[in-house]
Amino acid sequence: MVAATFPVTTEMGFSCVELGDGTAVARLAFDETNVRPGGIVPGPSIFGLADISLWFAVFTKIGFEPMAVTSDLTIHFLRPAVGSALLARCNLTKLGKRLAHGEIRVWEEDGDPDRLIAFASGAYALPDHNTDDRLPKTQDA
Amino acid sequence: MVAATFPVTTEMGFSCVELGDGTAVARLAFDETNVRPGGIVPGPSIFGLADISLWFAVFTKIGFEPMAVTSDLTIHFLRPAVGSALLARCNLTKLGKRLAHGEIRVWEEDGDPDRLIAFASGAYALPDHNTDDRLPKTQDA
Amino acid sequence: MVAATFPVTTEMGFSCVELGDGTAVARLAFDETNVRPGGIVPGPSIFGLADISLWFAVFTKIGFEPMAVTSDLTIHFLRPAVGSALLARCNLTKLGKRLAHGEIRVWEEDGDPDRLIAFASGAYALPDHNTDDRLPKTQDA
Amino acid sequence: MVAATFPVTTEMGFSCVELGDGTAVARLAFDETNVRPGGIVPGPSIFGLADISLWFAVFTKIGFEPMAVTSDLTIHFLRPAVGSALLARCNLTKLGKRLAHGEIRVWEEDGDPDRLIAFASGAYALPDHNTDDRLPKTQDA
Numbered sequence A, B, C, D: 001m002v003a004a005t006f007p008v009t010t011e012m013g014f015s016c017v018e019l020g021d022g023t024a025v026a027r028l029a030f031d032e033t034n035v036r037p038g039g040i041v042p043g044p045s046i047f048g049l050a051d052i053s054l055w056f057a058v059f060t061k062i063g064f065e066p067m068a069v070t071s072d073l074t075i076h077f078l079r080p081a082v083g084s085a086l087l088a089r090c091n092l093t094k095l096g097k098r099l100a101h102g103e104i105r106v107w108e109e110d111g112d113p114d115r116l117i118a119f120a121s122g123a124y125a126l127p128d129h130n131t132d133d134r135l136p137k138t139q140d141a
Helices: A007-011 A042-062 B007-011 B043-062 C007-011 C043-062 D007-013 D044-062
Strands: A014-019 A021-029 A070-078 A084-095 A099-108 A118-125 B016-019 B023-028 B068-079 B084-095 B099-108 B118-125 C014-019 C025-026 C069-076 C086-095 C098-107 C116-126 D014-019 D023-028 D069-077 D086-095 D100-109 D119-124
Touching: A014 A042, A042 A070, A042 A084, A042 A099, A042 A118, A042 D023, A042 D044, A042 D069, A070 B118, A070 D044, A099 B118, A099 C014, A118 B068, A118 B099, A118 B118, B016 B043, B023 B043, B023 C014, B043 B068, B043 B084, B043 B099, B043 B118, B043 C069, B068 C043, C025 C043, C043 C069, C043 C086, C043 C098, C043 C116, C069 D119, C116 D069, C116 D100, C116 D119, D007 D044, D014 D044, D023 D044, D044 D069, D044 D086, D044 D100, D044 D119
Parallel strands: none
Antiparallel strands: A014 A021, A021 A084, A070 A118, A070 D069, A084 A099, A099 A118, B016 B023, B023 B084, B068 B118, B068 C069, B084 B099, B099 B118, C014 C025, C025 C086, C069 C116, C086 C098, C098 C116, D014 D023, D023 D086, D069 D119, D086 D100, D100 D119
């Protein structure tokens, strides 16, 4: 499904390794051809990983929605990522009619999950046809 | 201590209600004279609450440091806050030599802690005299 | 009008000093009773100034809309503000059906406008009744 | 120079098309193999473009500095980018000893420069050996 919707990003090495209720973990494979000298994972790749984990988390709430698009994302790069695949867990913090907001932690697959490589938060804009009926009853606008 | 350092903010109704290792909870009292029509807590007050919770969390790591100043803060307002005191928990996500970064959740004291009013993240700039010796050994730059 | 809508913020010393097409300048008076030791203007006050300048700029496009609320705001504090009134200019960068986005520069009234105290950007959520008819024809969603 | 330092990003289609005093324009080539269905430029590519324009702008002030790394970046996606190369102009808003902050506008090369695709702002962390001597005299910390 992801491969069909986002051929580019999947080609870039992203995959989904866990889905829960309003939570998801995305993975960025380590590929020596896509890193900077010294094996440093580029910031845009880390951004892409955070971004897609938010898309996956939204998916767990509203289902497959290719029209959900990133509205805004803020990322702080906390440490360099060197020589390892990366994991990003997104937890949704709000699901509204128009926007879904989540927070994302990025760490090295080979390392301590509390030793964060990056922290991000942001919102996806949901399409107009995303009606209340499709949203969980416990969520408000 | 807080009152001595931040007379203005304390006067604005902020207090510290919990301190842990790299975590803190700040409280904003509900005061009908400081809210908008309908009892809505103004955004800048919520920002101030998030900001001071981050300062408190930094305090738990490096001690009393009046020279630590906010470098940047991003806040998403998720729902209106109406008629209630607010609580904000900050968890530090990184403590470096120059910057401390944290994430902050804001909720109504009378409400569900998972029903967030706002989500923020940001960084404090630490003063130059904040040497490695004062930092926990488990933290890197 | 502002005083009627935002009595709290106006009480806090904010005023509107310029309105254009998609642009506005807000002012924060310097008041020794509302600053930190040394005359430093608190971060939340600067945030509030940026926030209200964005509200003013939205006003120039869609008219008086008390239901427009801040969706998100990111602020970088670039230098301390000491002993001076502050000005904030917001320029709208996008006006959509659901969101208005702007960027905001804050400087000291007594100082060089290019010597920024803070830089902010963010979005206001526009109410559902904000129809296309009210938006300029040159703007898209 | 850019190609030598960032082989990945250059390979991804980024180039520098203008350098000024504290300002730079970066370009992202349009390449049908790197876009989503319908010719939509992916968000991470736009992020990467904004990020590298900030790096170029920092370069105009402190010279070639491969160790300058992104500290944080906030991006708002304002409209989809479809079928066109993109340009991003970064203007530095602050150059300090530790951090350089800038704002970035992204638009379609084929379109109206005022019709923004994205707006970003953020900071680069400058290495310790970036001494005052290398900074312009008109800039403060």
